[in-house]
Amino acid sequence: MKNMIKTTALTAVVALTASMGLADVKVGIAAEPYPPFSEKGADGAYTGWEIEIIGAVCAAMEEECEIVPVAWDGIIPALLSERFDVIMASMSITEERMQTIDFTDRYYSTPAVIVGPKDSDISGDPASLAGKIVGVQVATTHANYVDAYFSDTAEVKTYSTFDEHNQDLFSGRVDAVVADSLALSGFLASEQGAGYEIKGELIDETIFGPGVGGGIRKGDTELAERLNAAIAQIRADGTYQEISDKYFDFNIYGGE
Structure with a gap:
C-alpha cells in the first residue's frame, strides 16, 4: 500500500505520518468484517478490495491517509462529529442518507x-x-x-x-x-x-441508490472534488482495474 494507509483504534484517531504531523485525510470504515471489501487480520491490519482502493485514492490525491474503524451503526454520527473526513465503507448512495450527508461519485455497484x-x-x-x-x-x-x-x-x-x-x-x-x-x-x-x-x-x-460512494459532511465540496478527481484518475490510469482483477472476475464498477 506504499505506506499511504495507517490503521488506528477509534480511541486513538491521531496517527503519525511520515512527516511526524497529523494525517491529511482520515477515512472511516466499518470495524466489522465485510470480506472481500474489508476485514481485520490477525496482525491488526485491515485488508481487502476497498482498503486497497482507499490507498489508491489517497495516493492519487498525494495525501497521507489514516483509517479509522467505527461500528457500522454509528459511522454517520462519527463522520458528523468529525472523527474522520470521509466514509469509505460500502455505503450506498441513497436519498435518505443524502438528507444528512453528501456523497462522492460512485466507486462500485453490485446488486x-x-x-x-x-x-x-x-x-x-x-x-x-x-x-x-x-x-x-x-x-x-x-x-x-x-x-x-x-x-x-x-x-x-x-x-x-x-x-x-x-x-x-x-x-x-x-x-x-x-x-x-x-x-x-x-x-x-x-x-x-x-x-x-x-x-x-x-x-x-x-x-438502493445508484451505487456505493464516499460519504462526506455537507458543504465539504473541496474534499468531494478532490476525491472525485482521484476516483476518476485511478479508473483512467488502470489502477482501479489492477486492484479489482485481484479480487473479481467481473466489472465491479457496474454499467456506465
Whole structure:
C-alpha cells in the first residue's frame, strides 16, 4: 500500500505520518468484517478490495491517509462529529442518507440479493416468505428493502454484523438473508454455504441508490472534488482495474 494507509483504534484517531504531523485525510470504515471489501487480520491490519482502493485514492490525491474503524451503526454520527473526513465503507448512495450527508461519485455497484436453501421455494416475491424468518444487517439499505417489501409477510431479524446473519442462516435460525450479492459470494463458496443459493435479485433504485460512494459532511465540496478527481484518475490510469482483477472476475464498477 506504499505506506499511504495507517490503521488506528477509534480511541486513538491521531496517527503519525511520515512527516511526524497529523494525517491529511482520515477515512472511516466499518470495524466489522465485510470480506472481500474489508476485514481485520490477525496482525491488526485491515485488508481487502476497498482498503486497497482507499490507498489508491489517497495516493492519487498525494495525501497521507489514516483509517479509522467505527461500528457500522454509528459511522454517520462519527463522520458528523468529525472523527474522520470521509466514509469509505460500502455505503450506498441513497436519498435518505443524502438528507444528512453528501456523497462522492460512485466507486462500485453490485446488486442486492436474497439467499436461502437450495431446496426451498423462497424467491424475491414477498409471498414466498410467508411464515419465514429473514435476516438482515441493521442500518443498511438491505434492511430498508426488507422493511418495505418483506415485513408484512415475514418475521424480520436484524443483526449488528453481516457474519452474524450468515451464521444464523447456516444454523437454521433464519430461513433467508438479504445482503449484497458480492459480499455473500464468499459465504456461498464456503463449506457452510454449500446448501444455499441466490434465490432472487432485489431491485429498487429508490432504496438502493445508484451505487456505493464516499460519504462526506455537507458543504465539504473541496474534499468531494478532490476525491472525485482521484476516483476518476485511478479508473483512467488502470489502477482501479489492477486492484479489482485481484479480487473479481467481473466489472465491479457496474454499467456506465
